[in-house]
Amino acid sequence: MAHLVTVATCSLNQWALDYIENTARIIESIKQAKAAGAKLRVGPELEICGYGCLDHFLEQDLYLNCWEMLERILLDRECYDILLDIGMPVQHRNVRYNCRIICLNGKILLIRPKLWLANDGNYREMRHFTPWLRPQEHEEYHLPRMIQKLQGSSHVIFGDAVISTPETCFGAETCEELFTPDAPHTHMSLDGVEIITNSSGSHFTLRKLGIRLDLIKEATKKNGGVYLYSNQQGCDGDRLYYDGCAMIMVNGEVVAQGSQFSLNDVEVVTATIDLEEVRAYRSSISRGLQAAKSKVKYHRIQTDFELGSEDDDLDTAIRPTLPVQPRYHSPEEEIALCTGAYLWDYLRRSGTAGYLIPLSGGIDSCATATIVFSMCRMVIGACEAGNKQVIADVKRIAKYTKEIPKTPQELCNQILHTVYMGMSKQSSTETRSRARELADAIGSYHVNLDIDEIYNAQRNLVVNTLNFEPRFKTEKPPGTAAESLMLQNIQARIRMVTAYQFAQILPTTRQRPEAGGLLVLGSANVGESLRGYLTKYDCSSADINPIGSIDKSDLKRFIAWSETNFGIPCLRGFLTAVPTAELEPISDDYVQSDEADMGMTYDELTTFGRLRKYNKLGPYGMFQRLMHDWSKDRIRAPNDDGPAFEPAKIGEKVMNFFKFYAINRFVLLWPVV
Template sequence: MYDGFVKVAAGTPRIRVADCRHNAEKTFELMREAGKAGVRILVLPEMGLTGYTCGDLFFQRTLLKGAEEGLQTILKATRSLDLLTVVGMPLVYHNKLYNCAVVIQSGAVLGVVPKTYLPNYGEFYEKRNFVGGFEGNDVITLNGREVPFGSRLLFRCAEMPELTMGVELCEDLWTPRPPSIGYAEAGATLIANLSASDEIVGKDSYRRALVVGQSARLVCGYIYAGAGEGESTTDMVFGAHNMIAENGVLLGESRFKTGLTVSEVDLFRLVGERCRMDTFPPADDSEYLTVPFHLPLEKTALTRYVSSRPFVPEDREDRKTRCEEILLLASLGLKKRLEHTGAKTAVVGLSGGLDSTLALLITTLSMNMLDRPASDIVAVTMPCFGTTDRTRSNAVELAGRLGATLRKIDISATVRSHFADIGQDMENQDVTFENGQARERTQVLMDIANQTGGIVIGTGDLSELALGWATYNGDHMSMYGVNASIPKTLVRHLVDYVSRDNEEKASELSSVLTDILATPVSPELLPGNNGDIVQRTEDLVGPYELHDFFLYYAVRWAFPPAKVFRLAEYAFGKEYSRTVILKWLKVFYRRFFSQQFKRSCLPDGPKVGSVTLSPRGDWRMPSDACAELWLAEAEQL
């Protein structure tokens, strides 16, 4: 449970209708299996001790007694198991029959939650046998002990209060105001749902949408356990549809098989998101009874999927859709800026690298939206001391194929003259040597924009902004930064999409874009070696795939360094060693804090994803904030 991860499971045992002894045996077998797997919270199906399809047998005292005896058997058999388990059974309270969820742990009943909403339409007729739960709480005598009974119960872990669970049953979720809304508003981060939803064609998609959507709406974890094999098939078939969702993401799912569906819910992530969202109300549990339980704090082995490239969808069709949308959003932003300013041209510094390529592609799309010719784009290539023939020729070819107006301006002489003015030795290839070129290029672009009545389009991406890998008042500055919220790992896929998947442009641009994609990322500010690039960005600041991963979890989810590192090890374990990951994690934090001053005065640019560092939008940070706490934690890893 360290780092907020709690291993949870939805389980479906193979039952027999009305055979409570058999069902109890299968239940505690599944509980023991879950315990061995490290599960801390286990949710089982609705009416699991009797079977959901008992019909009028529910009125038989023999069945009701058998269910209670089955519960006693489970409690005795699992006395040494500390995992929290929720089982379903019928119970009589005040001479009425209720469809209940019983929460148990270590051989004891913690509380009982009745089903609130009873379906009595279509193939369901629960009101024939049961009454719905009431608002509020009472006590019920179960196995000779009084335990809490009601629809206003919260189950909270004493060792980790972030683990607070509410319970609802099947139809409760399908109503306009499910009980889970009240639970979440009262502080529940985890919702258990015991269900016996039957299968008909297409119903699984609707059910999945409900579970995933509710987890997103309530910013919670949601465990849904469905009845399955062993239920009567007289009129219905049950598919054992089990799901685990977290804040709109389906972590685990199974259908048509008995056993466990296991994953880990990140409760700290959920609590952090609720803190961030000022529209999520403060927890008010004044109308709820909190039932404490205990679980040992221990490290949870991860099995949930953690993508090593969180900004990039892995499915090709999803990635294609994402690329199309990002290009559209960025192009619409620039279109508005061009319209509003009345710019006659859009000036792009074209290096033959990925970022300037993407900026030019986006600018071309914006001109198309405005029904303006691509010749209104002024693509400027400015070779200097480190420019290679490869990048220069790619820049020229790309501009030509897109129809942009190309200007070639060699800035070598100007930079030499500037260095002479300030007394910079040409042999001293220090930061002044590098930044002098970057600032000269920006000056050229700004002046050409003045000449042509245009605006300068920025090419820097989100990853470079996070690391401060930009020359202040050099490539750091523009009049509209179209790549500002696009991380480097995604820049690559956007260019690749245009190269291969965009039907309109792929054929004519494929060869040049393919070579640009294969070119090492470099600012090309140091002289090459026999025409080859010697200054490779990722050798200097680290792999962008690692930095983008760090950025996503450190900024979007505000995870501490230890948790970011743990996830990075889990996601990149086969690609990078622990030592390498830790090295670049420290670099990330050092640079992220020290370079905030560059982000505090960024030009405008469109937000296209969940992470952006605009000082006017998502990210507010003082330029002189100290990194010591974060670096100290990283040093202890």
């Protein structure tokens, strides 16, 4: 009996409702897997239609289109002689399921529905699908007519079953099932399943890869066996980025790992596995008694298709793939690569000519511009590596010169436009200079302008219409808070209108009227959005906000990392500058400060945000926690250099945060006096 088998998993850049191209990428991944000698291939979750279809999952057309695309795959002879695990939604007895379709040589062996659905955070799978609530049970599914002709029968098995080959047995689980306490892979392993596939649509968040790797490592270290993890890659036309990183683990060790942030549309990862190592490992761990007494038994669908051959076992040129150390990116690298890959994916499919950033001279818009520069570095690297798809996209988008850009700066000049919108009394020479220096360093097409004339016209509407002269609160005599806020918000909203105005016309002024407009990028970090420290419909309003889920502390670390790794010395000035919105007049004794306006530091805001989101703490719970972390009377641990406050001050800060958080949510949780 053969014991060496080659298996394949993949990351695919699938787009919602892009059926034909999604199918082409699936077929390409199958061809690459076969070329590497693989006899089993697994792809991402819902790969035929794309994961982010939202309420399109409620439309009957989607299910018809998926069956039509599956028919193409089943008819393609180049997809024969390999077991295929393909993801698509299926309706069974008028219930919608998120399914795996297990195929071989033009026929379906099994339709396996997802048992546990992701339904928290960004996921709403229960809105669109129903979980299969009968583990280890199966029934018959009535196939569409087009598939019946290929199948040679009207029905196929539907449910929680596994596939048995002459030398091994494999079963499928889907994304969220890996994360559940009573995971299907444990029951399958106890019933003798040696290879488990996992098809995911797992989106990226900072520091998440370690969690994913630990779970797969634990699954295979505790149970023994082979685990093939496949994931969606790219932005899918939605707000989320799926970070790929397909991998293969054996007995708790990584033997193959794909890239986490790639511009490749198709990436296939393969490994040759010695099944005898799985059996030997399982015999040496405490599983025998539990396996023998387990009452969980899976229906095995028999096939005589062999994943390996005895000839391979005797071929000294073929050897099992050796373990490797798992690769992790630092959080700073994750910001650079994830957001860069997302922005390229979005741009190349948007049909627009590039991006525009209102560049203020502050660290937030600086981070956004640096992220676009990171994108350009990735794209140029892919071009130099000969990525045909990226090269074709660059030729289509970058048309301001006849030659394809050779450096990140050259590409940046083609697709990134930055605009500094100053005010004579509010804007400092330092911010204007920093914006100019950054634009020069990264190569963006930079515009330097002032908005005084528009601001004065808007201000004079009040003066001439209401016979009232509004004043800033810092002027003498001072204006009211309402007057000052109105005058600040005029500037902020003028900048939004100006950004979109220039985004529409800049390609035309650069002699590319056919290119359409630019996508406007925002620069509001997650803390400011949480606190509500922004003007509604100001220059934080944008088509995409790349830093919208990143807090100030991580942005600072990213800029410090970029200063060294991207070779941009001027970034140091952004790190040392005092954060300011520059919406109030500057005087000898006053410069507007963000932290003073907010009534809290950015470090405090980061703490509040993380305690609210990750620890799920309300006002009282947060106060209790911070009494341990911030009290001046606490017992300090080594390296504890955190703040020290009286209890009343901690309570005041917590109440202040939740007051503004509530206002920003348009709900007042308590009276404001």
